[in-house]
Amino acid sequence: xxxxxxxxxxSGLKRTKPRELVWEALCAADRPLSVTxxxxxxxxxSGMAVSTVYRVLTALEEHxxxxxxxxxxxxxxxxxxxxxxxxxxxxxxxxxxQVPVRHCPFETAPVETEAEGFTVTxxxxxxxxxxxxxxxxxxxxxxxxxxxxxxNPA
Amino acid sequence: xxxxxxxxxxSGLKRTKPRELVWEALCAADRPLSVTxxxxxxxxxSGMAVSTVYRVLTALEEHxxxxxxxxxxxxxxxxxxxxxxxxxxxxxxxxxxQVPVRHCPFETAPVETEAEGFTVTxxxxxxxxxxxxxxxxxxxxxxxxxxxxxxNPA
DNA sequence: ATCAGTGCAAACGATTTGCACCTCG
DNA sequence: CGAGGTGCAAATCGTTTGCACTGAT
Numbered sequence: 314x315x316x317x318x319x320x321x322x323x324s325g326l327k328r329t330k331p332r333e334l335v336w337e338a339l340c341a342a343d344r345p346l347s348v349t350x351x352x353x354x355x356x357x358x359s360g361m362a363v364s365t366v367y368r369v370l371t372a373l374e375e376h377x378x379x380x381x382x383x384x385x386x387x388x389x390x391x392x393x394x395x396x397x398x399x400x401x402x403x404x405x406x407x408x409x410x411q412v413p414v415r416h417c418p419f420e421t422a423p424v425e426t427e428a429e430g431f432t433v434t435x436x437x438x439x440x441x442x443x444x445x446x447x448x449x450x451x452x453x454x455x456x457x458x459x460x461x462x463x464x465n466p467a
Numbered sequence: 468x469x470x471x472x473x474x475x476x477x478s479g480l481k482r483t484k485p486r487e488l489v490w491e492a493l494c495a496a497d498r499p500l501s502v503t504x505x506x507x508x509x510x511x512x513s514g515m516a517v518s519t520v521y522r523v524l525t526a527l528e529e530h531x532x533x534x535x536x537x538x539x540x541x542x543x544x545x546x547x548x549x550x551x552x553x554x555x556x557x558x559x560x561x562x563x564x565q566v567p568v569r570h571c572p573f574e575t576a577p578v579e580t581e582a583e584g585f586t587v588t589x590x591x592x593x594x595x596x597x598x599x600x601x602x603x604x605x606x607x608x609x610x611x612x613x614x615x616x617x618x619n620p621a
Numbered sequence: 622a623t624c625a626g627t628g629c630a631a632a633c634g635a636t637t638t639g640c641a642c643c644t645c646g
Numbered sequence: 647c648g649a650g651g652t653g654c655a656a657a658t659c660g661t662t663t664g665c666a667c668t669g670a671t
Contacts, residue, residue, distance in 0.1 A: 329645070329651060348635080362653045367636065369651095374540075383537040385591050388660075389635065390542050403585045412585055418572070430599030431557045431566055437539050439591045445584030481670070483626065502660080516628045521661065523626090542635075543660065 320394065323378040331361050335369045336394075344402065344411045345382055345391035384409070385441060403440040407447035414440065474548065477532040485515050489523045490548075498556065498565045499536055499545035538563070539595060557594040561601035568594060
């Protein structure tokens with residue numbers, strides 16, 4: 314169930330045991346992972362240090378093999394490998410679950426290069442809201458307190 | 468040059484000197500600010516503590532008056548007040564300048580609620596690329612080194 | 622007067638870095 | 647063999663929190 318085919322090794326990147334382990338973990342993941350999550354998925358027997366995970370991820374990013382992100386309102390970094398094309402996620406504001414969005418709204422109609430003289434090479438789109446379960450829970454918990462103001466609409 | 472009209476005070480939020488100062492700084496800003504930037508823009512004579520800035524911003528966020536964000540690849544929080552509607556930015560990968568995008572691509576055609584059962588309440592869209600100046604600099608600096616692989620395309 | 626708001630400083634957690642050793646090519 | 651990679655631990659840095667005090671209603 315955690316099986317995914319490994320992507321080809323990033324060209325120009327030296328192959329070492331720690332790097333391969335991180336690469337495998339990333340390939341197996343179905344969503345962006347934090348360093349801590351990634352670290353937890355490595356066999357403890359590997360004896361790898363957290364700092365190494367950071368360094369490997371940085372190296373991978375510099376080789377254009379992974380992308381560093383952050384979820385809105387969170388300040389911990391998430392890393393996802395750059396498969397062909399790119400992916401967007403719908404993120405539940407309650408349980409933080411990340412649901413992949415099937416199609417990028419811009420994959421057919423590219424974003425206009427609005428800002429004068431600005432050359433767009435990349436973009437990030439994230440949808441925020443509530444998954445079915447959390448929406449239900451919220452309805453049930455209604456009235457317990459006068460909840461905070463609703464977030465600004467999309 | 469740093470003149471902007473103050474937005475109406477967030478309803479239900481107690482008025483205090485520190486809060487007003489933060490609010491003014493946010494209204495004057497033309498882009499999301501980090502806590503450090505915000506703190507630097509306050510009169511030193513105000514004697515406000517950084518922790519207060521954090522607390523004020525949290526309060527403002529809970530009242531739906533501001534939004535907490537992060538730039539891709541950065542892990543420091545940025546705060547922007549929620550003016551009517553919402554805004555998106557084109558961010559220069561070289562100089563980090565944030566150029567506001569005029570129109571939200573979704574303001575006419577809302578994003579489909581793709582993920583099964585997922586209720587979208589909000590979204591974030593950021594464009595990454597290079598502003599005119601940095602693009603020129605990059606062209607000139609060409610050949611100095613075999614720069615890193617280009618990021619994945621948009 | 623009362624309770625939320627604030628300053629100060631210590632606590633925290635994520636990320637970075639210096640240094641000595643080890644490994645890949 | 648040599649440059650680069652890694653483990654370990656200490657150092658940073660943004661952010662959070664406990665506590666005593668001040669200010670707004």
